[in-house]
Amino acid sequence: MGKKRKTSSLSPSSSVLSSWSHLPPELLEQIFALLSPSDRHRFRLICAPWRGVAKQCLPAFPLPFEPPRLCLTRPDKALSFFDLFNSKSLSFSLPSSHRRTRCFGYLSGWFVLVSDEKPARACLFNPVLVAEVPLPDLEFPIEKAILSAPPGFPNCVVAVMGRSTSIALCEPAGKIWQVLDLGQRLFRDIIFWRNQLCGIEIHRNMLICKFDMESRCTSILTVRLPELWKSDSEGFLVESIGGDLLAVMRGYQKFFVFKLSKQCTWEYMEQIGDQALFLGVIRSESVPVNRFLGSGLKENSIYWASRKFESGFGIAVVYSMEDEVMTAVPVTGRYTIQTEPIWVSPVIWP
Structure with a gap:
Protein backbone atom coordinates (compact mmCIF):
# COMPACT_ATOMS: atom_id res chain seq x y z
CA MET A 1 0.00 0.00 0.00
CA LEU A 58 -8.60 56.37 6.13
CA PRO A 59 -8.61 59.91 7.48
CA ALA A 60 -9.13 60.27 11.21
CA PHE A 61 -12.59 61.78 10.63
CA PRO A 62 -15.36 59.28 9.72
CA LEU A 63 -15.81 59.02 5.95
CA PRO A 64 -19.27 58.80 4.29
CA PHE A 65 -19.44 55.83 1.93
CA GLU A 66 -22.95 56.45 0.52
CA PRO A 67 -25.09 59.49 -0.31
CA PRO A 68 -27.30 60.61 2.58
CA ARG A 69 -30.26 58.43 3.47
CA LEU A 70 -33.56 59.65 4.86
CA CYS A 71 -34.06 58.63 8.48
CA LEU A 72 -37.77 58.18 9.20
CA THR A 73 -39.65 57.09 12.31
CA ARG A 74 -41.96 54.12 11.88
CA PRO A 75 -45.28 53.77 13.75
CA ASP A 76 -43.64 51.16 16.03
CA LYS A 77 -40.95 53.77 16.98
CA ALA A 78 -38.23 51.93 15.05
CA LEU A 79 -36.04 53.93 12.70
CA SER A 80 -36.14 53.40 8.95
CA PHE A 81 -33.22 54.50 6.75
CA PHE A 82 -34.56 55.04 3.24
CA ASP A 83 -32.23 55.02 0.23
CA LEU A 84 -33.65 57.50 -2.29
CA PHE A 85 -31.58 56.11 -5.13
CA ASN A 86 -32.43 52.41 -4.72
CA SER A 87 -35.87 52.76 -3.07
CA LYS A 88 -34.82 50.42 -0.27
CA SER A 89 -35.17 50.74 3.49
CA LEU A 90 -33.11 49.46 6.38
CA SER A 91 -34.89 49.26 9.74
CA PHE A 92 -33.30 49.60 13.15
CA SER A 93 -35.00 49.23 16.53
CA LEU A 94 -33.65 51.46 19.26
CA PRO A 95 -32.78 49.84 22.61
CA SER A 96 -35.70 49.72 25.02
CA SER A 97 -34.13 52.51 27.08
CA HIS A 98 -34.46 54.85 24.09
CA ARG A 99 -37.91 53.88 22.81
CA ARG A 100 -39.50 57.04 24.20
CA THR A 101 -37.01 59.39 22.60
CA ARG A 102 -36.89 61.54 19.48
CA CYS A 103 -33.89 62.36 17.33
CA PHE A 104 -33.04 66.06 17.12
CA GLY A 105 -29.62 65.88 15.47
CA TYR A 106 -27.04 63.70 13.75
CA LEU A 107 -23.35 63.75 12.85
CA SER A 108 -21.06 60.97 11.63
CA GLY A 109 -23.07 58.09 13.03
CA TRP A 110 -24.04 59.84 16.29
CA PHE A 111 -27.70 60.63 17.00
CA VAL A 112 -28.84 63.27 19.50
CA LEU A 113 -31.71 61.59 21.35
CA VAL A 114 -34.05 63.44 23.73
CA SER A 115 -36.75 61.76 25.82
CA ASP A 116 -40.33 62.95 26.19
CA GLU A 117 -39.97 63.26 29.97
CA LYS A 118 -39.78 66.45 32.04
CA PRO A 119 -36.98 67.31 32.49
CA ALA A 120 -35.98 65.62 29.26
CA ARG A 121 -33.08 63.17 29.31
CA ALA A 122 -30.60 63.67 26.47
CA CYS A 123 -27.69 61.67 25.10
CA LEU A 124 -25.53 60.98 22.06
CA PHE A 125 -26.07 57.46 20.72
CA ASN A 126 -24.13 55.55 18.07
CA PRO A 127 -25.94 52.35 16.99
CA VAL A 128 -22.96 51.04 15.00
CA LEU A 129 -20.42 51.45 17.80
CA VAL A 130 -23.11 50.63 20.40
CA ALA A 131 -21.88 53.63 22.35
CA GLU A 132 -23.66 56.28 24.37
CA VAL A 133 -22.55 59.63 25.80
CA PRO A 134 -24.84 61.29 28.37
CA LEU A 135 -25.80 64.93 28.08
CA PRO A 136 -27.31 67.17 30.79
CA ASP A 137 -31.08 67.08 31.18
CA LEU A 138 -32.99 69.69 29.18
CA GLU A 139 -35.35 72.01 31.04
CA PHE A 140 -36.85 73.50 27.87
CA PRO A 141 -38.23 72.03 24.60
CA ILE A 142 -35.91 72.14 21.60
CA GLU A 143 -36.24 72.22 17.81
CA LYS A 144 -32.86 70.80 16.80
CA ALA A 145 -29.37 69.91 18.03
CA ILE A 146 -26.00 70.11 16.27
CA LEU A 147 -22.47 68.86 16.97
CA SER A 148 -19.23 70.61 16.07
CA ALA A 149 -17.42 67.23 15.85
CA PRO A 150 -18.06 63.59 16.85
CA PRO A 151 -17.49 62.66 20.52
CA GLY A 152 -13.84 61.93 21.21
CA PHE A 153 -12.62 64.50 18.69
CA PRO A 154 -11.07 67.82 19.77
CA ASN A 155 -13.42 70.74 20.39
CA CYS A 156 -16.58 68.63 20.35
CA VAL A 157 -19.49 70.83 21.44
CA VAL A 158 -23.23 70.19 21.34
CA ALA A 159 -25.64 73.08 20.71
CA VAL A 160 -29.42 72.99 20.99
CA MET A 161 -31.92 75.46 19.53
CA GLY A 162 -34.93 75.99 21.75
CA ARG A 163 -38.47 76.47 20.52
CA SER A 164 -38.58 79.86 22.19
CA THR A 165 -35.45 82.00 22.33
CA SER A 166 -32.80 79.79 23.89
CA ILE A 167 -29.58 78.48 22.36
CA ALA A 168 -27.50 76.43 24.77
CA LEU A 169 -24.12 74.70 24.57
CA CYS A 170 -22.42 71.88 26.42
CA GLU A 171 -19.50 69.51 26.01
CA PRO A 172 -20.06 65.71 25.92
CA ALA A 173 -20.53 64.33 29.43
CA GLY A 174 -20.84 67.93 30.67
CA LYS A 175 -22.88 68.74 33.77
CA ILE A 176 -24.86 71.80 32.67
CA TRP A 177 -26.05 73.60 29.54
CA GLN A 178 -24.53 77.03 28.96
CA VAL A 179 -27.32 79.28 27.68
CA LEU A 180 -26.01 82.00 25.37
CA ASP A 181 -27.04 85.55 26.15
CA LEU A 182 -28.44 86.53 22.75
CA GLY A 183 -31.42 88.58 23.85
CA GLN A 184 -34.99 87.89 22.79
CA ARG A 185 -34.36 86.30 19.40
CA LEU A 186 -36.22 83.52 17.60
CA PHE A 187 -34.04 81.36 15.36
CA ARG A 188 -34.93 79.32 12.29
CA ASP A 189 -31.66 77.41 11.91
CA ILE A 190 -28.19 77.07 13.46
CA ILE A 191 -24.87 75.61 12.30
CA PHE A 192 -21.29 75.26 13.49
CA TRP A 193 -18.99 76.87 10.92
CA ARG A 194 -15.25 77.49 11.35
CA ASN A 195 -15.43 77.06 15.13
CA GLN A 196 -18.27 79.57 15.34
CA LEU A 197 -21.98 79.19 15.95
CA CYS A 198 -24.13 80.81 13.25
CA GLY A 199 -27.89 81.26 13.38
CA ILE A 200 -30.67 82.66 11.19
CA GLU A 201 -33.20 84.69 13.13
CA ILE A 202 -36.67 85.64 11.95
CA HIS A 203 -35.87 89.36 11.55
CA ARG A 204 -33.68 88.72 8.46
CA ASN A 205 -30.42 88.68 10.40
CA MET A 206 -27.72 86.06 10.79
CA LEU A 207 -25.69 85.97 13.98
CA ILE A 208 -22.09 84.73 14.05
CA CYS A 209 -21.12 83.86 17.62
CA LYS A 210 -17.60 83.22 18.85
CA PHE A 211 -17.73 81.44 22.17
CA ASP A 212 -15.34 80.09 24.78
CA MET A 213 -16.62 77.18 26.84
CA GLU A 214 -14.16 77.80 29.69
CA SER A 215 -14.57 81.54 30.14
CA ARG A 216 -18.20 81.50 28.94
CA CYS A 217 -17.47 84.62 26.91
CA THR A 218 -19.38 85.23 23.69
CA SER A 219 -18.84 87.83 20.97
CA ILE A 220 -21.55 88.40 18.37
CA LEU A 221 -21.40 89.68 14.81
CA THR A 222 -24.72 90.50 13.12
CA VAL A 223 -24.94 90.08 9.35
CA ARG A 224 -27.99 91.29 7.46
CA LEU A 225 -29.54 88.65 5.20
CA PRO A 226 -29.96 89.41 1.45
CA GLU A 227 -32.69 91.79 0.30
CA LEU A 228 -34.42 88.90 -1.49
CA TRP A 229 -34.80 87.09 1.83
CA LYS A 230 -38.34 86.97 3.19
CA SER A 231 -38.70 86.88 6.94
CA ASP A 232 -41.52 84.32 6.81
CA SER A 233 -39.63 81.96 4.48
CA GLU A 234 -38.04 78.71 5.53
CA GLY A 235 -34.26 79.14 5.72
CA PHE A 236 -31.31 76.76 6.02
CA LEU A 237 -27.61 77.12 6.78
CA VAL A 238 -25.18 74.64 5.23
CA GLU A 239 -21.43 74.49 4.64
CA SER A 240 -20.48 73.95 0.99
CA ILE A 241 -18.00 71.27 -0.06
CA GLY A 242 -15.48 74.10 -0.45
CA GLY A 243 -15.98 75.30 3.13
CA ASP A 244 -18.13 78.37 2.38
CA LEU A 245 -21.21 79.22 4.42
CA LEU A 246 -24.40 79.04 2.37
CA ALA A 247 -27.80 80.42 3.31
CA VAL A 248 -30.68 78.82 1.41
CA MET A 249 -34.21 80.23 1.27
CA ARG A 250 -37.11 78.07 0.14
CA GLY A 251 -39.60 80.01 -1.94
CA TYR A 252 -42.66 78.80 -3.81
CA GLN A 253 -41.32 75.79 -5.73
CA LYS A 254 -37.91 77.44 -5.92
CA PHE A 255 -34.75 77.64 -3.81
CA PHE A 256 -32.47 80.67 -3.52
CA VAL A 257 -28.83 80.07 -2.56
CA PHE A 258 -26.50 82.75 -1.18
CA LYS A 259 -22.81 82.51 -0.24
CA LEU A 260 -21.22 84.55 2.54
CA SER A 261 -18.17 86.47 1.27
CA LYS A 262 -15.04 87.38 3.23
CA GLN A 263 -16.50 90.89 3.58
CA CYS A 264 -19.61 89.39 5.23
CA THR A 265 -21.82 90.25 2.28
CA TRP A 266 -23.99 87.81 0.36
CA GLU A 267 -23.41 86.60 -3.18
CA TYR A 268 -26.37 85.12 -5.06
CA MET A 269 -25.53 81.72 -6.59
CA GLU A 270 -27.40 80.75 -9.74
CA GLN A 271 -25.60 77.38 -9.81
CA ILE A 272 -23.92 75.28 -7.12
CA GLY A 273 -21.71 73.20 -9.44
CA ASP A 274 -20.70 69.60 -8.80
CA GLN A 275 -22.29 69.37 -5.38
CA ALA A 276 -25.73 68.50 -4.06
CA LEU A 277 -27.34 70.11 -1.03
CA PHE A 278 -29.47 68.06 1.35
CA LEU A 279 -31.76 70.34 3.37
CA GLY A 280 -33.99 69.60 6.32
CA VAL A 281 -35.30 71.09 9.55
CA ILE A 282 -33.06 68.89 11.69
CA ARG A 283 -29.97 68.63 9.51
CA SER A 284 -28.50 69.93 6.25
CA GLU A 285 -25.28 69.03 4.43
CA SER A 286 -23.45 69.36 1.11
CA VAL A 287 -22.18 66.33 -0.80
CA PRO A 288 -19.58 66.14 -3.61
CA VAL A 289 -21.34 64.29 -6.43
CA ASN A 290 -18.12 62.96 -7.96
CA ARG A 291 -17.53 60.90 -4.82
CA PHE A 292 -20.62 58.83 -5.56
CA LEU A 293 -20.56 58.35 -9.32
CA GLY A 294 -23.15 55.85 -10.51
CA SER A 295 -25.33 56.31 -7.43
CA GLY A 296 -27.97 58.43 -9.18
CA LEU A 297 -27.06 61.51 -7.15
CA LYS A 298 -27.63 64.65 -9.23
CA GLU A 299 -25.15 67.51 -9.25
CA ASN A 300 -26.19 71.16 -9.07
CA SER A 301 -29.32 70.04 -7.22
CA ILE A 302 -31.05 70.45 -3.88
CA TYR A 303 -32.71 67.58 -2.03
CA TRP A 304 -35.26 68.77 0.51
CA ALA A 305 -37.31 66.77 3.00
CA SER A 306 -39.98 67.83 5.50
CA ARG A 307 -42.85 66.23 7.35
CA LYS A 308 -44.99 69.08 6.02
CA PHE A 309 -46.22 67.77 2.70
CA GLU A 310 -45.37 70.00 -0.24
CA SER A 311 -48.53 70.14 -2.38
CA GLY A 312 -48.30 67.44 -5.04
CA PHE A 313 -44.80 66.34 -4.02
CA GLY A 314 -44.85 64.45 -0.70
CA ILE A 315 -42.15 64.63 1.98
CA ALA A 316 -39.08 64.68 -0.31
CA VAL A 317 -38.23 66.58 -3.49
CA VAL A 318 -35.22 67.23 -5.69
CA TYR A 319 -34.76 70.69 -7.20
CA SER A 320 -32.60 71.33 -10.26
CA MET A 321 -30.72 74.62 -10.01
CA GLU A 322 -30.15 74.64 -13.76
CA ASP A 323 -33.74 73.98 -14.88
CA GLU A 324 -35.42 75.48 -11.79
CA VAL A 325 -37.69 72.43 -11.70
CA MET A 326 -38.86 70.63 -8.56
CA THR A 327 -39.52 66.88 -8.81
CA ALA A 328 -41.05 64.53 -6.26
CA VAL A 329 -38.88 61.78 -4.79
CA PRO A 330 -41.05 58.72 -3.98
CA VAL A 331 -40.59 57.55 -0.39
CA THR A 332 -42.02 54.09 0.28
CA GLY A 333 -42.59 52.11 3.45
CA ARG A 334 -44.41 52.85 6.68
CA TYR A 335 -43.46 56.00 8.54
CA THR A 336 -45.06 58.69 10.65
CA ILE A 337 -45.11 62.41 9.88
CA GLN A 338 -45.21 63.28 13.58
CA THR A 339 -41.42 63.61 13.52
CA GLU A 340 -39.15 65.33 11.02
CA PRO A 341 -37.24 63.21 8.48
CA ILE A 342 -33.48 63.53 8.91
CA TRP A 343 -30.67 63.28 6.38
CA VAL A 344 -28.02 60.86 7.66
CA SER A 345 -24.78 59.87 5.91
CA PRO A 346 -23.56 56.28 6.45
CA VAL A 347 -19.92 56.54 7.53
CA ILE A 348 -16.84 54.34 7.77
CA TRP A 349 -15.24 54.49 11.19
CA PRO A 350 -11.44 54.11 11.39
Whole structure:
Protein backbone atom coordinates (compact mmCIF):
# COMPACT_ATOMS: atom_id res chain seq x y z
CA MET A 1 0.00 0.00 0.00
CA GLY A 2 1.17 3.52 -0.84
CA LYS A 3 1.73 6.20 1.68
CA LYS A 4 -1.33 8.11 2.79
CA ARG A 5 -1.42 11.73 1.81
CA LYS A 6 -1.64 14.21 4.61
CA THR A 7 -4.85 16.18 4.50
CA SER A 8 -4.83 19.87 5.21
CA SER A 9 -6.91 21.13 8.11
CA LEU A 10 -7.73 24.22 6.07
CA SER A 11 -10.96 24.26 4.11
CA PRO A 12 -10.82 25.60 0.53
CA SER A 13 -12.46 28.84 1.63
CA SER A 14 -10.10 29.37 4.57
CA SER A 15 -7.12 28.58 2.33
CA VAL A 16 -8.20 31.23 -0.17
CA LEU A 17 -8.79 33.71 2.65
CA SER A 18 -5.34 32.96 4.04
CA SER A 19 -3.72 33.69 0.69
CA TRP A 20 -5.63 36.96 0.34
CA SER A 21 -4.63 38.03 3.85
CA HIS A 22 -0.93 37.67 3.01
CA LEU A 23 -0.95 40.16 0.15
CA PRO A 24 1.71 42.87 0.61
CA PRO A 25 0.38 45.93 2.47
CA GLU A 26 1.87 48.22 -0.21
CA LEU A 27 -0.25 46.49 -2.87
CA LEU A 28 -3.37 46.65 -0.68
CA GLU A 29 -2.86 50.39 -0.15
CA GLN A 30 -2.74 50.95 -3.91
CA ILE A 31 -5.91 48.89 -4.37
CA PHE A 32 -7.67 50.73 -1.54
CA ALA A 33 -6.87 54.11 -3.11
CA LEU A 34 -8.72 53.12 -6.30
CA LEU A 35 -11.92 51.94 -4.60
CA SER A 36 -15.22 53.76 -4.30
CA PRO A 37 -16.40 54.67 -0.78
CA SER A 38 -18.83 51.73 -0.65
CA ASP A 39 -16.13 49.30 -1.84
CA ARG A 40 -13.76 50.69 0.79
CA HIS A 41 -16.33 49.71 3.38
CA ARG A 42 -16.46 46.15 1.97
CA PHE A 43 -12.64 46.09 1.86
CA ARG A 44 -12.52 46.48 5.65
CA LEU A 45 -14.70 43.40 6.16
CA ILE A 46 -12.43 40.90 4.36
CA CYS A 47 -9.97 40.12 7.16
CA ALA A 48 -7.91 41.69 9.95
CA PRO A 49 -4.84 42.55 7.78
CA TRP A 50 -7.06 44.32 5.24
CA ARG A 51 -8.86 46.15 8.02
CA GLY A 52 -5.49 47.34 9.34
CA VAL A 53 -4.52 48.70 5.92
CA ALA A 54 -7.87 50.47 5.60
CA LYS A 55 -7.46 52.04 9.03
CA GLN A 56 -4.07 53.47 8.04
CA CYS A 57 -5.42 54.82 4.75
CA LEU A 58 -8.60 56.37 6.13
CA PRO A 59 -8.61 59.91 7.48
CA ALA A 60 -9.13 60.27 11.21
CA PHE A 61 -12.59 61.78 10.63
CA PRO A 62 -15.36 59.28 9.72
CA LEU A 63 -15.81 59.02 5.95
CA PRO A 64 -19.27 58.80 4.29
CA PHE A 65 -19.44 55.83 1.93
CA GLU A 66 -22.95 56.45 0.52
CA PRO A 67 -25.09 59.49 -0.31
CA PRO A 68 -27.30 60.61 2.58
CA ARG A 69 -30.26 58.43 3.47
CA LEU A 70 -33.56 59.65 4.86
CA CYS A 71 -34.06 58.63 8.48
CA LEU A 72 -37.77 58.18 9.20
CA THR A 73 -39.65 57.09 12.31
CA ARG A 74 -41.96 54.12 11.88
CA PRO A 75 -45.28 53.77 13.75
CA ASP A 76 -43.64 51.16 16.03
CA LYS A 77 -40.95 53.77 16.98
CA ALA A 78 -38.23 51.93 15.05
CA LEU A 79 -36.04 53.93 12.70
CA SER A 80 -36.14 53.40 8.95
CA PHE A 81 -33.22 54.50 6.75
CA PHE A 82 -34.56 55.04 3.24
CA ASP A 83 -32.23 55.02 0.23
CA LEU A 84 -33.65 57.50 -2.29
CA PHE A 85 -31.58 56.11 -5.13
CA ASN A 86 -32.43 52.41 -4.72
CA SER A 87 -35.87 52.76 -3.07
CA LYS A 88 -34.82 50.42 -0.27
CA SER A 89 -35.17 50.74 3.49
CA LEU A 90 -33.11 49.46 6.38
CA SER A 91 -34.89 49.26 9.74
CA PHE A 92 -33.30 49.60 13.15
CA SER A 93 -35.00 49.23 16.53
CA LEU A 94 -33.65 51.46 19.26
CA PRO A 95 -32.78 49.84 22.61
CA SER A 96 -35.70 49.72 25.02
CA SER A 97 -34.13 52.51 27.08
CA HIS A 98 -34.46 54.85 24.09
CA ARG A 99 -37.91 53.88 22.81
CA ARG A 100 -39.50 57.04 24.20
CA THR A 101 -37.01 59.39 22.60
CA ARG A 102 -36.89 61.54 19.48
CA CYS A 103 -33.89 62.36 17.33
CA PHE A 104 -33.04 66.06 17.12
CA GLY A 105 -29.62 65.88 15.47
CA TYR A 106 -27.04 63.70 13.75
CA LEU A 107 -23.35 63.75 12.85
CA SER A 108 -21.06 60.97 11.63
CA GLY A 109 -23.07 58.09 13.03
CA TRP A 110 -24.04 59.84 16.29
CA PHE A 111 -27.70 60.63 17.00
CA VAL A 112 -28.84 63.27 19.50
CA LEU A 113 -31.71 61.59 21.35
CA VAL A 114 -34.05 63.44 23.73
CA SER A 115 -36.75 61.76 25.82
CA ASP A 116 -40.33 62.95 26.19
CA GLU A 117 -39.97 63.26 29.97
CA LYS A 118 -39.78 66.45 32.04
CA PRO A 119 -36.98 67.31 32.49
CA ALA A 120 -35.98 65.62 29.26
CA ARG A 121 -33.08 63.17 29.31
CA ALA A 122 -30.60 63.67 26.47
CA CYS A 123 -27.69 61.67 25.10
CA LEU A 124 -25.53 60.98 22.06
CA PHE A 125 -26.07 57.46 20.72
CA ASN A 126 -24.13 55.55 18.07
CA PRO A 127 -25.94 52.35 16.99
CA VAL A 128 -22.96 51.04 15.00
CA LEU A 129 -20.42 51.45 17.80
CA VAL A 130 -23.11 50.63 20.40
CA ALA A 131 -21.88 53.63 22.35
CA GLU A 132 -23.66 56.28 24.37
CA VAL A 133 -22.55 59.63 25.80
CA PRO A 134 -24.84 61.29 28.37
CA LEU A 135 -25.80 64.93 28.08
CA PRO A 136 -27.31 67.17 30.79
CA ASP A 137 -31.08 67.08 31.18
CA LEU A 138 -32.99 69.69 29.18
CA GLU A 139 -35.35 72.01 31.04
CA PHE A 140 -36.85 73.50 27.87
CA PRO A 141 -38.23 72.03 24.60
CA ILE A 142 -35.91 72.14 21.60
CA GLU A 143 -36.24 72.22 17.81
CA LYS A 144 -32.86 70.80 16.80
CA ALA A 145 -29.37 69.91 18.03
CA ILE A 146 -26.00 70.11 16.27
CA LEU A 147 -22.47 68.86 16.97
CA SER A 148 -19.23 70.61 16.07
CA ALA A 149 -17.42 67.23 15.85
CA PRO A 150 -18.06 63.59 16.85
CA PRO A 151 -17.49 62.66 20.52
CA GLY A 152 -13.84 61.93 21.21
CA PHE A 153 -12.62 64.50 18.69
CA PRO A 154 -11.07 67.82 19.77
CA ASN A 155 -13.42 70.74 20.39
CA CYS A 156 -16.58 68.63 20.35
CA VAL A 157 -19.49 70.83 21.44
CA VAL A 158 -23.23 70.19 21.34
CA ALA A 159 -25.64 73.08 20.71
CA VAL A 160 -29.42 72.99 20.99
CA MET A 161 -31.92 75.46 19.53
CA GLY A 162 -34.93 75.99 21.75
CA ARG A 163 -38.47 76.47 20.52
CA SER A 164 -38.58 79.86 22.19
CA THR A 165 -35.45 82.00 22.33
CA SER A 166 -32.80 79.79 23.89
CA ILE A 167 -29.58 78.48 22.36
CA ALA A 168 -27.50 76.43 24.77
CA LEU A 169 -24.12 74.70 24.57
CA CYS A 170 -22.42 71.88 26.42
CA GLU A 171 -19.50 69.51 26.01
CA PRO A 172 -20.06 65.71 25.92
CA ALA A 173 -20.53 64.33 29.43
CA GLY A 174 -20.84 67.93 30.67
CA LYS A 175 -22.88 68.74 33.77
CA ILE A 176 -24.86 71.80 32.67
CA TRP A 177 -26.05 73.60 29.54
CA GLN A 178 -24.53 77.03 28.96
CA VAL A 179 -27.32 79.28 27.68
CA LEU A 180 -26.01 82.00 25.37
CA ASP A 181 -27.04 85.55 26.15
CA LEU A 182 -28.44 86.53 22.75
CA GLY A 183 -31.42 88.58 23.85
CA GLN A 184 -34.99 87.89 22.79
CA ARG A 185 -34.36 86.30 19.40
CA LEU A 186 -36.22 83.52 17.60
CA PHE A 187 -34.04 81.36 15.36
CA ARG A 188 -34.93 79.32 12.29
CA ASP A 189 -31.66 77.41 11.91
CA ILE A 190 -28.19 77.07 13.46
CA ILE A 191 -24.87 75.61 12.30
CA PHE A 192 -21.29 75.26 13.49
CA TRP A 193 -18.99 76.87 10.92
CA ARG A 194 -15.25 77.49 11.35
CA ASN A 195 -15.43 77.06 15.13
CA GLN A 196 -18.27 79.57 15.34
CA LEU A 197 -21.98 79.19 15.95
CA CYS A 198 -24.13 80.81 13.25
CA GLY A 199 -27.89 81.26 13.38
CA ILE A 200 -30.67 82.66 11.19
CA GLU A 201 -33.20 84.69 13.13
CA ILE A 202 -36.67 85.64 11.95
CA HIS A 203 -35.87 89.36 11.55
CA ARG A 204 -33.68 88.72 8.46
CA ASN A 205 -30.42 88.68 10.40
CA MET A 206 -27.72 86.06 10.79
CA LEU A 207 -25.69 85.97 13.98
CA ILE A 208 -22.09 84.73 14.05
CA CYS A 209 -21.12 83.86 17.62
CA LYS A 210 -17.60 83.22 18.85
CA PHE A 211 -17.73 81.44 22.17
CA ASP A 212 -15.34 80.09 24.78
CA MET A 213 -16.62 77.18 26.84
CA GLU A 214 -14.16 77.80 29.69
CA SER A 215 -14.57 81.54 30.14
CA ARG A 216 -18.20 81.50 28.94
CA CYS A 217 -17.47 84.62 26.91
CA THR A 218 -19.38 85.23 23.69
CA SER A 219 -18.84 87.83 20.97
CA ILE A 220 -21.55 88.40 18.37
CA LEU A 221 -21.40 89.68 14.81
CA THR A 222 -24.72 90.50 13.12
CA VAL A 223 -24.94 90.08 9.35
CA ARG A 224 -27.99 91.29 7.46
CA LEU A 225 -29.54 88.65 5.20
CA PRO A 226 -29.96 89.41 1.45
CA GLU A 227 -32.69 91.79 0.30
CA LEU A 228 -34.42 88.90 -1.49
CA TRP A 229 -34.80 87.09 1.83
CA LYS A 230 -38.34 86.97 3.19
CA SER A 231 -38.70 86.88 6.94
CA ASP A 232 -41.52 84.32 6.81
CA SER A 233 -39.63 81.96 4.48
CA GLU A 234 -38.04 78.71 5.53
CA GLY A 235 -34.26 79.14 5.72
CA PHE A 236 -31.31 76.76 6.02
CA LEU A 237 -27.61 77.12 6.78
CA VAL A 238 -25.18 74.64 5.23
CA GLU A 239 -21.43 74.49 4.64
CA SER A 240 -20.48 73.95 0.99
CA ILE A 241 -18.00 71.27 -0.06
CA GLY A 242 -15.48 74.10 -0.45
CA GLY A 243 -15.98 75.30 3.13
CA ASP A 244 -18.13 78.37 2.38
CA LEU A 245 -21.21 79.22 4.42
CA LEU A 246 -24.40 79.04 2.37
CA ALA A 247 -27.80 80.42 3.31
CA VAL A 248 -30.68 78.82 1.41
CA MET A 249 -34.21 80.23 1.27
CA ARG A 250 -37.11 78.07 0.14
CA GLY A 251 -39.60 80.01 -1.94
CA TYR A 252 -42.66 78.80 -3.81
CA GLN A 253 -41.32 75.79 -5.73
CA LYS A 254 -37.91 77.44 -5.92
CA PHE A 255 -34.75 77.64 -3.81
CA PHE A 256 -32.47 80.67 -3.52
CA VAL A 257 -28.83 80.07 -2.56
CA PHE A 258 -26.50 82.75 -1.18
CA LYS A 259 -22.81 82.51 -0.24
CA LEU A 260 -21.22 84.55 2.54
CA SER A 261 -18.17 86.47 1.27
CA LYS A 262 -15.04 87.38 3.23
CA GLN A 263 -16.50 90.89 3.58
CA CYS A 264 -19.61 89.39 5.23
CA THR A 265 -21.82 90.25 2.28
CA TRP A 266 -23.99 87.81 0.36
CA GLU A 267 -23.41 86.60 -3.18
CA TYR A 268 -26.37 85.12 -5.06
CA MET A 269 -25.53 81.72 -6.59
CA GLU A 270 -27.40 80.75 -9.74
CA GLN A 271 -25.60 77.38 -9.81
CA ILE A 272 -23.92 75.28 -7.12
CA GLY A 273 -21.71 73.20 -9.44
CA ASP A 274 -20.70 69.60 -8.80
CA GLN A 275 -22.29 69.37 -5.38
CA ALA A 276 -25.73 68.50 -4.06
CA LEU A 277 -27.34 70.11 -1.03
CA PHE A 278 -29.47 68.06 1.35
CA LEU A 279 -31.76 70.34 3.37
CA GLY A 280 -33.99 69.60 6.32
CA VAL A 281 -35.30 71.09 9.55
CA ILE A 282 -33.06 68.89 11.69
CA ARG A 283 -29.97 68.63 9.51
CA SER A 284 -28.50 69.93 6.25
CA GLU A 285 -25.28 69.03 4.43
CA SER A 286 -23.45 69.36 1.11
CA VAL A 287 -22.18 66.33 -0.80
CA PRO A 288 -19.58 66.14 -3.61
CA VAL A 289 -21.34 64.29 -6.43
CA ASN A 290 -18.12 62.96 -7.96
CA ARG A 291 -17.53 60.90 -4.82
CA PHE A 292 -20.62 58.83 -5.56
CA LEU A 293 -20.56 58.35 -9.32
CA GLY A 294 -23.15 55.85 -10.51
CA SER A 295 -25.33 56.31 -7.43
CA GLY A 296 -27.97 58.43 -9.18
CA LEU A 297 -27.06 61.51 -7.15
CA LYS A 298 -27.63 64.65 -9.23
CA GLU A 299 -25.15 67.51 -9.25
CA ASN A 300 -26.19 71.16 -9.07
CA SER A 301 -29.32 70.04 -7.22
CA ILE A 302 -31.05 70.45 -3.88
CA TYR A 303 -32.71 67.58 -2.03
CA TRP A 304 -35.26 68.77 0.51
CA ALA A 305 -37.31 66.77 3.00
CA SER A 306 -39.98 67.83 5.50
CA ARG A 307 -42.85 66.23 7.35
CA LYS A 308 -44.99 69.08 6.02
CA PHE A 309 -46.22 67.77 2.70
CA GLU A 310 -45.37 70.00 -0.24
CA SER A 311 -48.53 70.14 -2.38
CA GLY A 312 -48.30 67.44 -5.04
CA PHE A 313 -44.80 66.34 -4.02
CA GLY A 314 -44.85 64.45 -0.70
CA ILE A 315 -42.15 64.63 1.98
CA ALA A 316 -39.08 64.68 -0.31
CA VAL A 317 -38.23 66.58 -3.49
CA VAL A 318 -35.22 67.23 -5.69
CA TYR A 319 -34.76 70.69 -7.20
CA SER A 320 -32.60 71.33 -10.26
CA MET A 321 -30.72 74.62 -10.01
CA GLU A 322 -30.15 74.64 -13.76
CA ASP A 323 -33.74 73.98 -14.88
CA GLU A 324 -35.42 75.48 -11.79
CA VAL A 325 -37.69 72.43 -11.70
CA MET A 326 -38.86 70.63 -8.56
CA THR A 327 -39.52 66.88 -8.81
CA ALA A 328 -41.05 64.53 -6.26
CA VAL A 329 -38.88 61.78 -4.79
CA PRO A 330 -41.05 58.72 -3.98
CA VAL A 331 -40.59 57.55 -0.39
CA THR A 332 -42.02 54.09 0.28
CA GLY A 333 -42.59 52.11 3.45
CA ARG A 334 -44.41 52.85 6.68
CA TYR A 335 -43.46 56.00 8.54
CA THR A 336 -45.06 58.69 10.65
CA ILE A 337 -45.11 62.41 9.88
CA GLN A 338 -45.21 63.28 13.58
CA THR A 339 -41.42 63.61 13.52
CA GLU A 340 -39.15 65.33 11.02
CA PRO A 341 -37.24 63.21 8.48
CA ILE A 342 -33.48 63.53 8.91
CA TRP A 343 -30.67 63.28 6.38
CA VAL A 344 -28.02 60.86 7.66
CA SER A 345 -24.78 59.87 5.91
CA PRO A 346 -23.56 56.28 6.45
CA VAL A 347 -19.92 56.54 7.53
CA ILE A 348 -16.84 54.34 7.77
CA TRP A 349 -15.24 54.49 11.19
CA PRO A 350 -11.44 54.11 11.39
